[in-house]
Amino acid sequence: MIFVPMWDGxxxxxxxxxxxxxxxxxxxxxxxxxxxxxxxxxxAAELGLEITAIVETHVHADHHxxxxxxxxxxxxxxxxxxxxxxxxxxxxLRQNDTIDLGHVKAVVWETPGHTPxxxxxxxxxxxxxxxxxxxxxxxxLFVGDVGRPDLADPTPEMVKAAxxxxxxxxxxxxxxxxxxxxxYPAHYGASACGGLFLSSKPVSTIGYERxxxxxxxxxxxxxxxxxxxxxxxxxxxxxxxxxxxxxxVAAPV
Amino acid sequence: xxxxxxxDFMNQVQQGSVILLDVNPPHAYSxxxxxxxxxxxxxxxxWGQEVKRALNGQNPPIGIFAENSVIAQSAKDSLEExxxxxxxxxDQGVKGWEQAGLPxxxxxxxxxxxxxxxxxxxxxxDVRESYELRSGIIPGAISIPMGQxxxxxxxLDKAKPHAIxxxxxxxxxxxxxxxxxxxxxxxxxxxxxxxxxxxxxxxQRT
Numbered sequence: 001m002i003f004v005p006m007w008d009g010x011x012x013x014x015x016x017x018x019x020x021x022x023x024x025x026x027x028x029x030x031x032x033x034x035x036x037x038x039x040x041x042x043x044a045a046e047l048g049l050e051i052t053a054i055v056e057t058h059v060h061a062d063h064h065x066x067x068x069x070x071x072x073x074x075x076x077x078x079x080x081x082x083x084x085x086x087x088x089x090x091x092x093l094r095q096n097d098t099i100d101l102g103h104v105k106a107v108v109w110e111t112p113g114h115t116p117x118x119x120x121x122x123x124x125x126x127x128x129x130x131x132x133x134x135x136x137x138x139x140x141l142f143v144g145d146v147g148r149p150d151l152a153d154p155t156p157e158m159v160k161a162a163x164x165x166x167x168x169x170x171x172x173x174x175x176x177x178x179x180x181x182x183x184y185p186a187h188y189g190a191s192a193c194g195g196l197f198l199s200s201k202p203v204s205t206i207g208y209e210r211x212x213x214x215x216x217x218x219x220x221x222x223x224x225x226x227x228x229x230x231x232x233x234x235x236x237x238x239x240x241x242x243x244x245x246x247x248x249v250a251a252p253v
Numbered sequence: 254x255x256x257x258x259x260x261d262f263m264n265q266v267q268q269g270s271v272i273l274l275d276v277n278p279p280h281a282y283s284x285x286x287x288x289x290x291x292x293x294x295x296x297x298x299x300w301g302q303e304v305k306r307a308l309n310g311q312n313p314p315i316g317i318f319a320e321n322s323v324i325a326q327s328a329k330d331s332l333e334e335x336x337x338x339x340x341x342x343x344d345q346g347v348k349g350w351e352q353a354g355l356p357x358x359x360x361x362x363x364x365x366x367x368x369x370x371x372x373x374x375x376x377x378x379d380v381r382e383s384y385e386l387r388s389g390i391i392p393g394a395i396s397i398p399m400g401q402x403x404x405x406x407x408x409l410d411k412a413k414p415h416a417i418x419x420x421x422x423x424x425x426x427x428x429x430x431x432x433x434x435x436x437x438x439x440x441x442x443x444x445x446x447x448x449x450x451x452x453x454x455x456x457q458r459t
Contacts, residue, residue, distance in 0.1 A: 023280060046296045050281045
């Protein structure tokens with residue numbers, strides 16, 4: 001497997017270029033406007049890879065996505081959750097859909113919570129093992145924290161429902177992965193999408209978070225929701241406008 | 254030189270006065286490429302200088318074939334920086350090439366499992382360097398390092414199918430495409446020896 005995280009430390013955003021060296025096929029996940037679409041195209045060329053899939057783990061509200069520009073330049077459609085309310089044509093993904101790059105495969109897990117359209121990608125490399133080697137968890141489970149539930153719809157009932165979704169996505173899905181599975185969330189450090197406990201370290205393992213992530217320790221949904229809501233930071237100022245742009249609609253007035 | 258159509262440029266390729274470089278990764282090139290093109294995968298570091306060195310003192314006009322405009326433009330800039338004339342750029346990929354009615358060549362891909370099942374039908378050519386052969390070779394394979402191939406063409410047989418293998422399948426993709434242009438019946442072994450050994454298929458120690 002070729003696996004290249006591409007970070008933007010200024011916003012605490014992570015994007016990924018991963019592929020199968022034998023088949024020469026690659027997938028770009030959450031391409032960042034700050035890095036620019038060209039950096040993914042040139043990065044893939046550098047590694048002898050052809051971009052065959054572009055995936056967004058959800059519609060982002062904290063940074064400009066380069067997914068559509070990358071799609072226009074490569075002719076590869078953008079893949080998003082079937083629940084993504086975007087205004088442009090995309091390839092809809094559902095639970096257990098597989099993005100096949102050859103020996104490297106990414107299985108889609110629907111992990112709503114941060115937004116209803118949040119997905120995670122569980123990645124295996126058949127030349128090593130059939131066991132998942134890493135998960136791109138988007139804005140569900142973070143290193144030390146969890147994705148905030150209030151950026152897609154800030155009305156109090158919806159935020160509460162989203163936090164409850166997050167509890168189940170993390171507990172019933174993500175934590176079923178083996179301890180050795182690596183965790184690569186979409187954010188770290190200064191990101192507006194996390195809270196007080198978001199680590200500046202961008203990578204962890206399921207085992208480490210199972211043991212040490214404070215939100216994972218809550219076994220009762222109510223307790224989890226209460227803690228998440230209590231620790232919310234104020235939303236980033238431009239969230240609504242950025243989200244509108246990433247949705248492909250006009251910015252709200 | 255003014256920009257020209259793909260057809261005009263290909264006429265000049267056939268006359269041997271210009272060269273068409275497919276700058277896509279080896280796997281993509283092996284899957285499909287303009288007939289008569291050579292593969293020189295683009296990368297960012299001093300790529301144009303490498304092309305210049307490979308031209309060995311000659312300086313023919315070079316055409317660029319790429320899958321998208323970003324790579325095409327970067328490759329053009331890099332060649333021009335190295336003092337090479339680029340009168341033709343095609344950035345619509347194989348799809349566009351076929352739509353323009355121009356000929357495409359393809360190299361057959363072979364998985365390591367397919368090769369094992371049909372091992373008797375192929376002359377296996379291992380194009381790795383000699384120092385890479387310690388891991389073993391496919392039983393019956395002949396070793397011809399990539400750089401010696403042109404000098405040792407007589408060891409190949411145009412009447413028989415060849416399976417070209419290297420460590421990971423990249424070099425072999427380029428070699429297979431080139432041999433195919435020379436009129437040989439060749440297939441590229443996808444993933445090369447890393448997958449052959451990884452699948453625990455038999456190897457012969459050299």
